[in-house]
Amino acid sequence: MKIVDRVFDGKAKNMKILIVDDEVEIIDILTTLIESEVSCEVVTAETGNQAVSILESTSDIDLILSDYNMPDGNGATVFDHNRSNGNIPFVFVSGGYLEDYEDISSFYEVNEKNAYIHKPVDFEELITTINNVFEGSDISENNSKYCHVSINLLLKYGCKSEDVFIKLSEEKYIKIKNAEEDSLDEIMKYQEKGNDRFYMLRESFLPFMDSIIINHNNKLLGTPAKISHIDICGDSLEIMQDSLIQLGLTSDQLLLINTTIETCIDILDSEKSLKDHIQVFLKGRGYFISHSMTAAHISYLLATKLGMGQDSIINKLLYAAILHDILLPNSEVCKIYNIGGDEYSALDSISKKLVKEHATECSKMLSNSDKVPSDVLTIIREHHELPNGEGFPRGVSESNIFGLSLIFIASLHIADHLYHEGHSKDSMYRLLDKLKSRGFASGHSERIYLQFKGIVEKASY
Numbered sequence: 432m433k434i435v436d437r438v439f440d441g442k443a444k445n446m447k448i449l450i451v452d453d454e455v456e457i458i459d460i461l462t463t464l465i466e467s468e469v470s471c472e473v474v475t476a477e478t479g480n481q482a483v484s485i486l487e488s489t490s491d492i493d494l495i496l497s498d499y500n501m502p503d504g505n506g507a508t509v510f511d512h513n514r515s516n517g518n519i520p521f522v523f524v525s526g527g528y529l530e531d532y533e534d535i536s537s538f539y540e541v542n543e544k545n546a547y548i549h550k551p552v553d554f555e556e557l558i559t560t561i562n563n564v565f566e567g568s569d570i571s572e573n574n575s576k577y578c579h580v581s582i583n584l585l586l587k588y589g590c591k592s593e594d595v596f597i598k599l600s601e602e603k604y605i606k607i608k609n610a611e612e613d614s615l616d617e618i619m620k621y622q623e624k625g626n627d628r629f630y631m632l633r634e635s636f637l638p639f640m641d642s643i644i645i646n647h648n649n650k651l652l653g654t655p656a657k658i659s660h661i662d663i664c665g666d667s668l669e670i671m672q673d674s675l676i677q678l679g680l681t682s683d684q685l686l687l688i689n690t691t692i693e694t695c696i697d698i699l700d701s702e703k704s705l706k707d708h709i710q711v712f713l714k715g716r717g718y719f720i721s722h723s724m725t726a727a728h729i730s731y732l733l734a735t736k737l738g739m740g741q742d743s744i745i746n747k748l749l750y751a752a753i754l755h756d757i758l759l760p761n762s763e764v765c766k767i768y769n770i771g772g773d774e775y776s777a778l779d780s781i782s783k784k785l786v787k788e789h790a791t792e793c794s795k796m797l798s799n800s801d802k803v804p805s806d807v808l809t810i811i812r813e814h815h816e817l818p819n820g821e822g823f824p825r826g827v828s829e830s831n832i833f834g835l836s837l838i839f840i841a842s843l844h845i846a847d848h849l850y851h852e853g854h855s856k857d858s859m860y861r862l863l864d865k866l867k868s869r870g871f872a873s874g875h876s877e878r879i880y881l882q883f884k885g886i887v888e889k890a891s892y
């Protein structure tokens with residue numbers, strides 16, 4: 432058991448967060464991400480029972496972030512203890528689905544601030560969730576130029592391409608390691624002198640964390656030296672794999688789709704004007720990458736069931752899955768399917784414009800490339816339309832939407848539902864109702880709906 436006590440830059444902020452995970456690397460990553468944005472104290476435990484003893488002996492913890500699957504007391508052990516002792520806000524950070532955890536009940540009911548974050552963790556989702564819990568308190572780390580980076584992380588993963596600083600005063604930071612230097616000697620020297628707070632420039636911090644997260648994911652997957660694109664997305668996809676298999680995709684099909692996506696990415700990446708956008712896709716986290724990859728798989732499933740499994744058609748759907756949201760800056764805005772809803776109204780005017788225009792703008796931007804077939808441009812332009820005419824930007828009804836777009840749009844809505852609500856039987860039947868209410872059960876899209884209904888009815892629960 433390790434208790435990390437920190438004094439925060441002379442600020443009298445005492446928010447205390449308990450992070451529980453059996454993987455020390457995840458603890459390091461979460462701690463570092465949180466500390467870069469939130470002024471708080473972090474306490475950590477590596478098993479459910481350790482967390483319980485910390486909760487028994489510490490009265491001032493404000494928030495628990497906990498994994499579910501752990502040896503020696505799982506997430507339910509921590510949740511149950513907390514529920515009957517203090518009931519402080521509890522956030523699951525896990526690769527599974529809440530509804531699959533049969534020993535957790537009334538999770539959202541017992542505390543309205545309880546929340547669920549899927550692994551791999553999306554940085555913005557993590558910070559937004561924490562800010563929601565601490566609503567009203569000023570907890571932001573207000574230094575915009577430098578981010579604190581945990582010494583554990585620096586020593587474990589190295590920092591080959593980053594400058595490292597220490598802080599002399601509120602205004603003054605000095606560089607103790609240059610980006611070009613490999614050696615960690617200076618950092619260790621300062622640590623020996625009792626300095627355990629090191630900083631990076633904010634602009635190099637997120638790429639640095641990205642490389643650590645990718646490194647960690649690859650280690651888990653046991654990936655050989657060459658890192659392929661799909662390996663990078665692998666962790667995000669892994670959490671959806673159970674849903675896809677339940678819906679009838681075989682492991683051979685999963686492999687085939689992944690290989691095809693890999694080829695599509697290589698082709699797009701080979702064009703200079705698209706390179707940066709492909710990198711954005713590959714660096715995507717959380718919902719962004721998860722819904723894109725899941726939509727690719729569902730599109731394949733629906734197209735083959737509809738007798739449209741020819742390579743050229745599948746490729747178009749996979750291109751659309753990779754490219755459709757690349758102009759959006761984060762997962763939060765990717766999640767918005769309804770521009771009449773609360774989530775959209777809460778956005779600032781720039782984000783609203785982005786959401787409203789990303790489909791058209793993305794299609795326009797890609798029209799300059801000769802690697803992207805014109806049908807893909809149409810699918811991307813229409814990916815937020817709905818068969819009932821309530822989509823955007825044009826709000827046209829199903830008879831005016833391209834056939835492949837209808838398959839892709841249905842796949843996106845299915846992927847979104849699986850991400851948020853999981854694949855239990857109840858959830859899948861709720862999804863059918865949802866698709867019906869969005870107009871998928873009539874006109875040209877009816878056969879897509881009926882195929883999917885068949886899949887849901889045949890699935891093993």
Ligand SMILES: [Fe+2]
Binds near residue numbers: 755756765789
């Ligand atoms: Fe979109």
Ligand SMILES: [Fe+2]
Binds near residue numbers: 722755756765843
């Ligand atoms: Fe999307």
